[in-house]
Amino acid sequence: MSTSSDPHLDVIVGERGHLTNLAYRLLGSLAEAEDAVQETYARWYAMPRQKQEAVESPGAWLTTVAGRICLDLLGSARARRERYVGEWVPEPLPDRAEWISGPAGGGSGPVDPADRVTLDESVNMAFLVVLESMTPAERVAFVLHDVFRYPFAEIAQIVGRTPAACRQLATSARRRVGAAQVPTAPTAGQAPLVRNFKEAWEARDIKALVGLLAPDATMTADGGGLVGATLRPVEGAARIADYLIQIADRAPGLKLLERSVNGRPGLVAQLAGVTVTVAAFGLDGDRVTRIWAVRNPEKLRPWFAEGQDGEARRG
Numbered sequence: 607m608s609t610s611s612d613p614h615l616d617v618i619v620g621e622r623g624h625l626t627n628l629a630y631r632l633l634g635s636l637a638e639a640e641d642a643v644q645e646t647y648a649r650w651y652a653m654p655r656q657k658q659e660a661v662e663s664p665g666a667w668l669t670t671v672a673g674r675i676c677l678d679l680l681g682s683a684r685a686r687r688e689r690y691v692g693e694w695v696p697e698p699l700p701d702r703a704e705w706i707s708g709p710a711g712g713g714s715g716p717v718d719p720a721d722r723v724t725l726d727e728s729v730n731m732a733f734l735v736v737l738e739s740m741t742p743a744e745r746v747a748f749v750l751h752d753v754f755r756y757p758f759a760e761i762a763q764i765v766g767r768t769p770a771a772c773r774q775l776a777t778s779a780r781r782r783v784g785a786a787q788v789p790t791a792p793t794a795g796q797a798p799l800v801r802n803f804k805e806a807w808e809a810r811d812i813k814a815l816v817g818l819l820a821p822d823a824t825m826t827a828d829g830g831g832l833v834g835a836t837l838r839p840v841e842g843a844a845r846i847a848d849y850l851i852q853i854a855d856r857a858p859g860l861k862l863l864e865r866s867v868n869g870r871p872g873l874v875a876q877l878a879g880v881t882v883t884v885a886a887f888g889l890d891g892d893r894v895t896r897i898w899a900v901r902n903p904e905k906l907r908p909w910f911a912e913g914q915d916g917e918a919r920r921g
Contacts, residue, residue: 614664616731618650621665630723631749632676633683634696634734636908638686642679646672666760673746673764685758693830693839695898696734697905698884699723701866708890728753731805731886731898734868736786740779747772748779780849796889797864803887803894804862812847819843820893830902833882846897874909881909 625646629639635652646668650658661667687694702725723729728749729737737745743765750764751754751772758769760774765772782839799818806814825846840846854860867886884906888896900906 614658614661617664618647618668621668622647624665625668627724627813628669628749628754629672629676629736630699631681631728631734631753632673632746636697636723636737637904638679638683642672642675645675669756670760670764673750673761677742677746677765680745684742691829692835692837693826693828693903694738694830695826695828695900696731696738697730698867698872698886698898698900698909699725699729700908701725701869725866727869729868730788730870731786731868732786732888732896733783735898736783736788739782739786741775743767744775744779744782747775748783749892751776752780794889795892797871797894799889799894800887801864804864804873807850807854808862810851812851812895815847815850816843818892818894819846820890820895823893823895823897825849825897825899827899828905830904832903833901835899835901836880881906884909 622643625643626639629642630636633639633642649671650664650668658664727733737749740748746765747758747761751758752762761772762769765775768774803815803818807816821843822841823843823846825840827835827840833888836849840849857877859877861876863876865872865874865884867873867884870886872887873885874881875885882901884900885899886900887894888898
């Protein structure tokens, strides 16, 4: 493709991965992130050529516009989530090795790596849940500065506040993260603990499940009103274990698979080869403290290709 008609074309195209990563962390939804990135590009191409050529740094321009779009979406999301049926949980993402069809679904080949979200500590489910507790301005300032290392002078142009005010927003957001005691790195014992949890669930061993759960553990399910899911968090080890056993009894063909969820060990539940639930775990030592079970099919699009073929690849 010739770049003579658009001197910024290579830069513009090369920014898609960065923008997707940024928007997903800001919004907690891959679908909304894709829409935000699409709108960002639409605004660039809607500009007259003369204005495009006057932009000194197209990458910075795209980031600024994407950040403002996400800020607006975060503001409207609060109102939408007040009408959401049940609990809202961020959209879970598979490991890139398991992401067979593109986020839009329907494809059979690998997706462009630029469209994948980099799975690091800033997208583990516990971290994303804490981000949800922040105000839109706090979230944007914190993610841009602490995760992507943007200076407050640039963040100020996105948030519409002074650099000093943006610094205060990031500090406030940092306190929220600290108060939530979000682990910054996975521990070596996470995968074995999740595996033991899976085996106890499969065996319907309620005593073993209770032993693996912290006494004050919490399980949050997100069905979005589209599928059955408890509308309020289930609290306490015994209640969670009993709830999980009931699920297993009601779905005798349920198959549990160990999978990476947002870069951490998790579980995928399938019926007839179709992913129906993706569970992320919060762990503390040798106990499960939090379970986030996403059942809303609109949030499971990247997982739909994860079926019997994926199982065969893993042996």
